[in-house]
Amino acid sequence: MTTSSPLFRLETDAARQPQPAPLLMVALDGFIDAGQVRSTLAEHLLEHLDHEVVASFVADELVDYRSRRPLMTFDSDHYADYDDPSLVLYRVQDAAGEPFLLLHGFEPDFRWEGFIEAVRQLGLYFGVRRVVSAHGIPMAVPHTRPVGMTRFASDRELLGEHTPVFGQVKIPSSAESLLHLRLAEAGLTTLGVAVHVPHYLAEAQFGDAIVAAADAVMDLTGLVLPTAELIAMAGLTRAQIETELAQNHDAREVVESLEQRYDHFVEGMKKRSLLAAEAAKLPNAEEIGAELEKFLRDPGVAGPAPQEGTVVDEPSDDDTDPQA
Structure with a gap:
């Protein structure tokens, strides 16, 4: 593999001595994410787990600036700041000290296939064998019932007991979903969950769905993730929803x-x-x-044996086969 690419830059320490991380979690902003499941979970992990940047993708190669129009700050009489788009690969340690990679930032506008090949190369470099992601999708479901989800994987046996809600459907593509397809074709194991979020909460931060996503990721991967703050936030969210519904x-x-x-x-x-x-x-x-x-x-050997007490008719002379 090559560690040189026009699409990403390796950090010096990572280039000098890469530390293996067998799992890659992908969280690309931009595509559908009802309940803010994907973004909140990724930001929560970066806030509560030890991490370091190991590679950064080059925005100029992947971003349509005129479509996105990144925000700038104008302060009285001068331009003071610019929110440049970022797509970063982190090396993170879970709550048990196990390393994994987290790819978090903007969804590329251009060069999806080239971007995915770059991710594959980085995966080879860091010894990635599995890829996982989680996001929310809007559904006509109430927030008062258990959170449902659609699980998916390159190997169905990894899903265990699972009853799909959908059959075969055509859906809009995303860089993240194409990443699952291409990396599975390259021989990696890919897994993910699409959490079902009530459609009337699609634009809000729905805590129950975020907790469900974290639990599902842990179940699929064996990671140990901090969830206490997420659970507390989910409780506050439910209380706020009930207050609004009462009014x-x-x-x-x-x-x-x-x-x-x-x-x-x-x-x-x-x-x-x-x-x-x-x-x-x-x-x-x-x-x-x-x-x-x-x-x-x-x-004589077929059929059930007569039950005890059952009367079995004996053959009469008239029933006897004259040829016997």
Whole structure:
């Protein structure tokens, strides 16, 4: 691999002696992130975990400035500051001291394939074997019910017991989702969660969804992440929502309608699961065929034995085959 690229710059220490980190967490701002799940989780980790910058991507190669219009500060009579876009690769230690990489910052506007190849090269350099991400998607669900999510992975067996909500659908692409596809094609294991956020909270910071995302990432990767502050924030968020709903009758009716639809859907899923369980007890075609062959060979060995106390008719003379 090469550590030289027009798209990124390695920090001196990282270039001189890279320290392995087998997991890469990706958090690219810009694409859909209902409930601010992706951004809040990434910023929370950087605030509460030890970290260092190991590489930075070159914004001039990847950003459409006229589309984004980064903010500047004009102070009275002069330009004082400029919020330049940043996309940074951090080496982070989780709460148990295990290292992982966190790629956080803007989603590239240009050169997606080149950007992904650069990420792949950096992954090789630092020994990355797995990639994970989490974000929020708006759904017609109430905030008063358990937070749902769509899990995905390059290897379905990594998801465990999981009932998909969606079938095959066409969705807008993003650099982050394309990263999952291309890195899986390159042989890495990729995993992620799309947390279901009530559509009426899509623009707000929805604490319950952020906590659910952190728990899911830990479950998928084995990382130990700090969540106490996130849990406390989620409690405050719920209280604020309830206060607002108490003052808005129309909004309360919308939530109650969503609760009814959600409960109806869950009940339907339970019934479907029961039907599937009953169907699973039925013999399949091969088992039926094998039993039929056994019966044709020896009718006496097939079928259930008579229960105790059951009267079995003895064959009469009229029933006897004259050819026997």
